[in-house]
Amino acid sequence: MNTRSKASRRTAALLAASTLTTLLFAAAPIEAAFASGASTPPTVPSAAESAILNDLSLEHSGFQENGTTYVPLKDISSLLDLQLLWNSDKSSLEVTGLYQAVSLKAGQPKAYTAAGKVIMLGAETLIRGGVTYVPEKLFSKAFGVPVVWKGDNRFAVPYATKYIKTSTGRELFWLNREHGVLYSGQSGTVPLRAGIIRVAGLDWVSMSARRINSASYAVEIENARGEPHINNTRWRALVSGGSLVRQAMTHYWNPRMLGMKRDVFAFQGNVVMVDGQTLTLVNPDGHIFKTYDLLEITGINDAFAVEFVDTDFLLVRPFQKGTLNLIDRRSGQSVQLYKQLLSADDQAWLEAYPDTEIDYPGDNLEFTGRSGDTLSFEWTSFTGGQKVHFTYTLSPLS
Template identity: 30%
Template sequence: MKKGWLLLPLLLLLLSFPEVTSAASTAYFNVIWSNGGQSTNPALLKEGTVYARAGLLESAGLQASKSSSRSGTVYTYNGWQKSVTVTTGSITAKLDGQTVSLGGKPFMHKDELYVPARFIVQALGGESVSWNAKSSVYTAKNIQAFSSSSAVYGGVTYTVDKQTGKLYTQGPAGKPRLIANLGSELYDMISFDFRKTAKGLIYLTITDVYGEPHINNKWYTLIIKDGMVIRQASVGYWIRYGDNVKLYGDNLILTDGKSLRVIEDGTGKVKETLDLVKLGGIEDKYLVEGMDEDFLLIRPNQKGLLMLIDRKTGSQTLLYKELLDPDQQVYAETNDIPFYGDQLQFTERKGNVLQFKNLAVQDGRIYEYDLLKTRP
């Protein structure tokens, strides 16, 4: 039965893929990914077998390489807990270290490697659904992705499975060990930041910047002791960058944007929990840009105006009103490029004075605020 939702992609693919070898005819490989995505890909029908481009393995997050052997060109695809090796002209392949039947011989067409589509389904943990002989469409579902991101710290490899959000560690001679579930899928620009605390803990921040353009910014923060995660949090911001403060004095800070936990170094004990929404007075997620025993600097994601919270008196001060010239105040209230709000950046504390830079003008000026100003 003809499916209307396939007509447009099939027509587009036909225009871009008009020529086939004399021994093969045009076909299509409809892929339904496990995360709900879907794509229709050009394929070839040869001797009763549908062949698809091996590049789909790369779309699933595997890294490709090739080498030469006596029997043909060897193509290897490696990813997190997944490895595939195929050789042109061979009817067998290596899948996760085991020899399996391909169901056909891989071949080159227009400088691309084609392998049996059923093997791609098998390699990526999917299920064959149907073959529509009339429209030459082979459909498979539940195709898995195996993309990951890794970093090495202290001789240990830290790997996050981007699809599941699970974090693993692996020593030089050991097997992967699950140490945390980050709680959500990760998408694009992944980075790791490791900090060793004074008392031997590891403060790990995993950042995921994604979207088109990259306007989503999510941070996963974990405190690790003796190889185990003892505290963790995550927070996501929209069109808001910068960084959350991680340490002050002998304390570590974790935030989910709504609350803040002060963690004791060494033990991981929660010393204090602060309600950022209550302190800021705005229902939003907050960045935490500075902290000490007597003050807190927080910025709501949407309005983006930096607030000083006096932890001794509980008073709240909008710093742009105190520090910026009138024209810069208007700019802070109306600007939306690259994001809403002021661009004050806390640099350091000298005694009771907090110092800031204004990145909106970058004039080299130091802006100072005296903490004693709001205290009796």
């Protein structure tokens, strides 16, 4: 029997599988209800709505062997909001989704769910040319999403990606693009809802995670939106014990992003969280250690990045002017370093340059280290590009 007729029959079978598919498609409206505080879930989409096909062109092609249609596991998984991880202890592949997790091994015709149930796939998992292929039944039986092979590298599924995904070690994270619902959990287990991050307008977005200790993780999101994508937002969220306990967001609006570094991650076990003009040092469990009002301290009404934290000083940079400020943590006093280190001519050059231009450089000062009370900075000249070394001595108060 030819490939086309088999694919046609599989397409017709999508409606029969829609009872499983509705479980996945119910996710978005249920999350909307969580976000709005509704007490009952909304209506589940109809079978016809759930069976709308999305055509995909993947990196690797499918094939048929002994009557079984094989699909590339990694390619398909990423487009169905599933995360794939190798479990070296069990020599198995774990495929984890929001409502189901399974493990499987090459050469075996079955998969095991997180609850220990067996799913028969009808054929073995194969590895060809370093690519893992699974029978198409894996996705319909385990995750409720039928996969239709349309020849070569073309596929169709009744599903559209809704989540941004990331992982660190064996901890997995999913963020709903529309409602900001965050899920987390170990690979091979069904994740739990951690909370809601105040995201909006996600467009050019990336997400990463970092392990702090056995119970706590930091999730970082960066997004650029609009045309020409000059609305830049950074989020840092703290998850402890499976729950979202703290979050912070800073928004920068301007064509200029030169010289704006990411916020330093932590200092002495406290996570650095910047909420626009407020710096908070937070314990891994979410308790606040110290808060700084950067607007009040510096007198600069702008969004900030925190480049360095030490026992007695902070280095912060306001977005618009891009000039590095030193804050004495004991006295609460702040100093604009370019006015202390650069020549009068270089100061005048910087102050005359419109800070709304896309190539406005900021002060070009970069902190390179500390020796006692002496701080070292490297400066790149504005016109010649020469590298100059500067030092600054902390006041006796520090």
